[in-house]
Amino acid sequence: MTGTGTEQVLLTVEGITKAYPGVVANSNVSFRIMEGEVHALLGENGAGKSTLVKMIYGLVKPDTGRMTLRGQAYTPAEPRAARASGVAMVFQHFSLFEALNVAENVALGMENPPPQGELSARIRQVSEEYGLPLDPSRLVGDLSAGERQRVEIIRCLLQEPKLLIMDEPTSVLTPQEVDILFTTLRQLSAEGRAILYISHKLEEIRTLCDEATILRRGKVVATCTPREKSARELAELMVGETLTPPARTGKAPGPVALDVTGLSVNSPNPFGTSLKNVHLTVQRGEILGIAGVAGNGQDELLLALSGELKSDSDAVKIDGRGVGHLGPNARRAAGLVAAPEERLGHAAAPDMSLTENALLSGAIRKGLVKHGMIDWVRTKTFAEGIVKAFDVRTPGVGTAARALSGGNLQKFVIGRELSQDPAVIVVNQPTWGVDASAAAAIRQALIDRAAAGAAVIVISQDLDELLEIADRFCALNGGRLSAPRPVQGLTVDEIGLMMGGSHGMEVAHAHA
Amino acid sequence: MSLGGIDLVVLIASLMVASTPIMLAAIGELVAEKAGSLNLGVEGMMIIGAICGFIAAVETGSPVLGFVAAAAGGAVMALLFAFMTQVLLSNQVATGLALTLFGLGLSSLLGQGYNGIKPPPTPKLFGSLGDLPVVGPIVFGHNWVVYLSLILVAGTWAVLKYTRAGLVLRAVGENHDAAHALGYRVRTVRTLALMYGGACAGVGGAYLSLVRVPQWTEGMTAGAGWIALAIVVFASWKPWRVLLGAYIFGGVTVLQLRLQAAGIAIPVQILSTAPYLITILVLVIMSARRGRAAQGAPASLGRVFHASH
Known part of the structure; x- marks a missing residue:
């Protein structure tokens, strides 16, 4: 020794x-x-x-x-x-x-x-x-x-x-x-x-x-x-500063905005995880936290909810209307917005400006396209509004998305979705690679949106984050979603078991 | 042994000859793609090999030197591609297409004055053994390049599967960021793989101008490089399937020529398209069953590698 x-x-x-x-x-x-x-x-x-x-x-x-x-x-x-x-x-x-x-x-x-x-x-x-x-x-x-x-x-x-x-x-x-x-x-x-x-x-x-x-x-x-x-x-x-934990309001949740029943989809990725019979409901004014170790179906769940992966019409319902067979634009029109984990290349087109990126997801809900023509003035105003409201540090809205730091781009992407007055918000890893103060701002924005009456799903691998902002908690394990439970009173051990325990791995046998 | 007036022994012997250029080009491209670089300039490298080999063989009188020059010519073309895509980080698809156009143009320039000349013949390797019945024409009746192509397929397979160099090459093609993080030289590996691919394509091209035709005509590769590219994909990046694909293509090519000669009542146009259709059909069926992982497409294929630190 x-x-x-x-x-x-x-x-x-x-x-x-x-x-x-x-x-x-x-x-x-x-x-x-x-x-x-x-x-x-x-x-x-x-x-x-x-x-x-x-x-x-x-x-x-x-x-x-x-x-x-x-x-x-x-x-x-x-x-x-x-x-x-x-x-x-x-x-x-x-x-x-x-x-x-x-x-x-x-x-x-x-x-x-x-x-x-x-x-x-x-x-x-x-x-x-x-x-x-x-x-x-x-x-x-x-x-x-x-x-x-x-x-x-x-x-x-x-x-x-x-x-x-x-x-x-x-x-x-x-x-x-x-x-x-x-x-x-x-x-x-x-x-x-x-x-x-x-x-x-x-x-x-x-x-x-x-x-x-x-x-x-x-x-x-x-x-x-x-x-x-x-x-x-x-x-x-x-x-290097004192952090303020996000403020909650204790409002009772409203009617169910998103209802997912028996959702099973195959992963588009050969090493991905297919979703198996996922059930969940989210009410207006509520945040549902979904935990899980990376690669247990998080990406697939986001794709299936955003409309990039389609399913049976009734497997996904927004405000009671079956949208499972519809693509992303139709679901946006129905009130669902989504922000995937991968910022560059999935949530944002790297070489396009912030204005253009704002248009790509905001066109439908913000009415930025009329008779097939883009209303650039309104689009620019929309993008500038996001930059201002979410404190995105950028020289201007004409800057390419690629040029922003990870945290700033994430604030822009989340801000873009939240600014569309959505009924349902789905985000995956909203604060991945974002510094602490920006992460706090993003979490606060999600809480504020929920308080304003949106149904929010936060998929994250950061347990502390979920415990901080979610009302109910569940976990993805091998493409299956555990039954949601209220966050209050959950112990770390229980959470671990929901996430699949040690995935069949044995604890080390101590040897002298 | 004959079938409908077609001698099977002769058919097999001639399909091996017909398949050799495509097989050479395809096995070289397979190595380049396994390392993660997509070089669409195979056609250009082949035709440069065809003219370089032809000129060297005619000027020196030695077909062996011709093939060496062809390999060098193809490798230089590949080096050009490597410089543009690995150092200047240009787009691989566009650069590959440009390489093909460049090769076709440069070869016609180099080939001025070589039209209508006959190159020195490439002798059969085993001499009179080739006169044995059945096995003679099939096993012993070829020149050395045919055997070289078979050795290259076997060697490529063995190196990729069993050696450390092969493992590093596959690793670079699979995940260049991880390979870089472990300290492997991604650009060097890719450049070497590309040059091997260029050399093989060059020899394949020279086989056309020195053995198969044998003379120089402009644009004589006539799409062989594109078929080689397709074979690599449909062969799921597996060397033995490249051999199979090339032999199917060569076989159907030879067969349809014989059928034309035998005066079968099928329109010539349909017969001429048969090799392309049948080769692709067979390989599509073989590769259609499983997902990307099982097919073995290198995950970093065609992606630009930029060391970020």
Whole structure:
């Protein structure tokens, strides 16, 4: 055990600066990691965490500053060199290949992989050892998100790393799967391996990590021992301001606006999840939160509700009228608006201006097209109204959607839908990749719309978000929707079970 | 053995010859597409190979040097495509179409003065073994390029399936962002794959001008490159199906020629379209059953790779 007793410094980072055109991603960042330590890197989206770890992993070169690994100068020119020095990384958006099998995926992340047969045996052995069972011959495309993460972790572990970097590892896991992961990580730490753990989830960091470095706008603003701080203190260090939770009004919900009965649709994506017999109703003035681990049918549910996927006429009813057989425009006319997860390319056309993007979804409800001719004056006014009302930071409405930052574009997309005076609103991951204050604004806007009499469905993988704004809560698991329950009185364990428990994965068998 | 006045042995032997150019071009394009780059310039690379091979063979008197020059010519064309699409990040479809037009034009320019010349003959590899009954014409009766094409199909299959280089190539075609994040050089892999594709297409083109026809005429590839592209797709990016597809196409081509010669009462136009229709029909039926994943289309095919960090 190197983690206890004699404390050895594993990695030091001194005065690292990295600038991109227009943004300083990291400015004079310094911290150090001990052997066997679980070190948290905490910060909001855009605080520079990812850039920092990409430099440690050799994907990006720092402009200035230096790093040492076990006392030696450490300047990885590429990930290969980093891996050779004992640094491994599990990515936030998995770096896996869906059409290849587990063993092939693992081999791609290794320098000198043994032949396939031998490698498969080692994958089995190591995965059993750490309580993460995996079948080496399965296609990665067929695995759940939790299992995919195992592939990444096993790939790293086979290299015997001294430092394991984990970028937001729990964002795709159920609470039970998080427990399994934490058990594995503690086992690794006990073996003397250091872990650099990146997250913005405070409770996780308080449970797992020994030390924390907090980044804000590319700078280190604090170092602390997370167990000694409250989640609120950590959050305020991270955000740099006090946050106001969204305000609710306790109005009783109105009549049912959206009624979904026995909705089953096939996924258009070969690795997607088909919806199986989904039932739900949403009343006016109510927010229904739908949780679930990524890839359990969220995208398909949004498509089926927005009209991109069609179903039987009576499977989807708006205000009592069957619309299941209608496409998106007809459903917009009937009062349903939707904002999908993918901002660029699905919710917005990347190379078109904000005005044009406003027209694309607002044309029908806002009457922007007359006799086949576009009323550009009204369209521009509409777009400007969205920009103003939702505080979208942009040089003007003529700017291409691609040029906006993720958070600003998300505010525009949500604003565009909410500004159409809809009866039913469906949003998927409304605050994904959006900074805390913009996320708070979006949540408040959704609550305000519900208070004004709209029926709102929020599909999200962020449980805290759902618990904060939803009135009722249900979860998608393998394309099936659990029965909705009132949010008040729900426990995290119950939520975890609704999300599918540990997806049949076993808890790590501790071994001495 | 004969059927309706058509000798089956001769038919099989000649279909192997007729299929070779398409098979070569298709197996090369398969590798390029497996790496994720869609090069629609196969036709242009073939015709450049046809004229480069023809000129080199005529000037040196050596068909082997001709085929080497053809491979080089095709590879240079592919390198041009790689430079435009991988470095300048141009649109792959438009660039591929331009490459075809460019190749057709450049080949007629290069081919000025080579019309009506006969190239040096490419000898049969096994000499008198080819005179054996039945197996002679089919197994031993060909020149070396036919065997090379079969070896390339087998080799491509084995490399893609069993070697690390093949795995990296498939990974790059499947998810170039992930491959980049793991530290693989996406552009280098794609450029090499494209050049292999160009070299194969070039040899395929030279096979037309040096063996199959054998002489130089403008636009002599006559759409063979497009058929090769179609075969790759309908073969679900699987090397053995490329062989099958090419042989079906070659077989029906030869067969319809014989049927025409035998004076069968079917309009010539219908017979001439038969190879295209039947090849595509067979491969569509084979690939129609399952979804994209099972068909093996590389997920990053045709997408522009731009390293964002």
